[in-house]
Amino acid sequence: YLPLPLSSLSLCTSFSPSISLSFSLSLFIATMRDLKRKDKLVEAAGDAYGKTLSLAVLDVCTDESVKQCINGIKDRHVDVLINNAGIGLVGPVESISIAEMKSVFETNFFGVIRMIKEVMPDMKKRKRGHIIVVSSVMGLQGVVFNDVYAASKFAMEGFCECLAVQLLKFNVTMSMIEPGPVHTEFESKMIQDVRQKEFPGADADTVNYFKNVYLPSSVDIFETLGQTPDDIARCTKKVIEQGSSARFRNLTNPLYTPIVALKYADETGGLSVHAFYHMLFNLGPLMHVSMKAMQYLTCGCLRSRTISPN
Ligand SMILES: NC(=O)c1ccc[n+]([C@@H]2O[C@H](COP(=O)([O-])OP(=O)(O)OC[C@H]3O[C@@H](n4cnc5c(N)ncnc54)[C@H](OP(=O)(O)O)[C@@H]3O)[C@@H](O)[C@H]2O)c1
Numbered sequence: 001y002l003p004l005p006l007s008s009l010s011l012c013t014s015f016s017p018s019i020s021l022s023f024s025l026s027l028f029i030a031t032m033r034d035l036k037r038k039d040k041l042v043e044a045a046g047d048a049y050g051k052t053l054s055l056a057v058l059d060v061c062t063d064e065s066v067k068q069c070i071n072g073i074k075d076r077h078v079d080v081l082i083n084n085a086g087i088g089l090v091g092p093v094e095s096i097s098i099a100e101m102k103s104v105f106e107t108n109f110f111g112v113i114r115m116i117k118e119v120m121p122d123m124k125k126r127k128r129g130h131i132i133v134v135s136s137v138m139g140l141q142g143v144v145f146n147d148v149y150a151a152s153k154f155a156m157e158g159f160c161e162c163l164a165v166q167l168l169k170f171n172v173t174m175s176m177i178e179p180g181p182v183h184t185e186f187e188s189k190m191i192q193d194v195r196q197k198e199f200p201g202a203d204a205d206t207v208n209y210f211k212n213v214y215l216p217s218s219v220d221i222f223e224t225l226g227q228t229p230d231d232i233a234r235c236t237k238k239v240i241e242q243g244s245s246a247r248f249r250n251l252t253n254p255l256y257t258p259i260v261a262l263k264y265a266d267e268t269g270g271l272s273v274h275a276f277y278h279m280l281f282n283l284g285p286l287m288h289v290s291m292k293a294m295q296y297l298t299c300g301c302l303r304s305r306t307i308s309p310n
Contacts, residue, residue, distance in 0.1 A: 010240065011069075011078045013060055013115060014085035031058035031069060031085075060085045060111030070118045078119045080130045080240055083112040088186050089149045090218075091194065092202035092210055101148045108152035113159065124170040130246070131167070132239060133160055134232070135176045137256045140249075141263055141272065144280060145214050164248055175239050175246045180253035181226040191219070213280060225255055 009027040030053060032038060038055055045053045056072060059065040060083075070076050087107045089100065112133055123129030138146055139153030157176065164174035181187065194215060199207050235252045251257055263272045 009073070009078055010080035010082060011056075011073070011119075012082035012084055013058060013111075028053045029056050029073065030054075031056045033057065033059050058085075060114055061106050063114065066114045066118050076119075076122055077126075078122070079128065080132065081115060081119050082132045082134070082236065082240075083115055084134045085111055086134065088146075088190050090146050090190055091197065092145065092199055092206045093147050094201040094203075094206065095197070095199035096148060104148050104152050105155070108149070109155045109159070112156055116163070120167075120172070123172045124167070127171045129172040130175065130240060130243065131160075131172065132175045132177060132236060134236075135160075135178050137178050137180045137251065137253070137260065139176070139178060140260050141256075144276060145210055161248075171244065173244045173246055174248060176249050177232065177236055177239065178249060178251045178256075179227060179232050179235075180251075180256045181222045182229060182232055183222070183226045184229055187222055187226070191215075209281075217280060225253065227253055 009029065011029045011031065013031050014033070028048075030041060032041070032055060035055060035057055041055070042049050056069050057065070058069040070078070085107060087104055089096065089104045116131055119129070120131070123131070133156060135156055136150075136153045138150040139157040142150045142154075160174055160176060167174050194211070199210070202210075232252055235250060239246045239250055251260065259272075262275060263269070265271060
């Protein structure tokens, strides 16, 4: 067990204001692409701002920005790196350009690797450190119409699974945080984006399945099972505090454990592919009714039961 020393420093890429209140780590650097948007975070941080919490500019998509950010830290010493920055992309593959797909990988995959490459050598030298990557349930189980986003998170999972073994030899811990749906701007951006798009290149049937079958189910699932950013922060904080005894995989929402288990229960892959097909295309309308019934019957307590960290 490796407790965090009092002087330990954590760096989190793209820190959400709602998350900040849950953190009480000794020294914390929260990064943003644009410091003009810092007000909410500063307000949420209260007295901690300027004392234990500081802000830095960082765009994980450029080498220079990543270097500048880490060079700005005393002795480039980072004890805990939390890779949170990420973007979503949903829709029929036919309507998504290769450039759009590359930008998802640039942020979700190469952005994380840039950060890891910059802090890992020092962690290895010191034989101490913790790298945390905010992945997703979709890094473990693909979800229809999330092809590119899931692929970027699968890529990250594979990369980290390999690296975790090597890092263990240097006493550096690697942990994945795998949330299901979370109520953040991610969800609202996705819905807004979809409303504005025409989906050129996709046939009418596919657009119909996406807009009228997948999207309503997705909204229901977010409403019924979605966690809050604070829930994810609590889980992340627990993982940080566990230090070298932290688990590699951390699903934040136990309701998703059976879905992931389904995949590993059948090595042919047929079980999960057919279960998802059946759920969406045969049980779609029924699912809407049952999700609404669940919301009504549980009055939101289902949502509060979805947190594993405490
Ligand atoms: N919300 C969910 O349902 C959900 C579920 C599972 C996993 N996740 C994962 O959780 C993480 C956080 O997502 P979120 O839900 O908090 O989404 P969000 O509200 O959209 O926040 C994403 C953050 O990433 C930042 N970002 C995007 N590109 C960046 C770049 N090139 N460099 C630095 N920062 C960049 C954004 O900064 P700007 O404000 O400057 O754009 C924003 O602050 C992501 O890795 C996501 O994949 C989310």
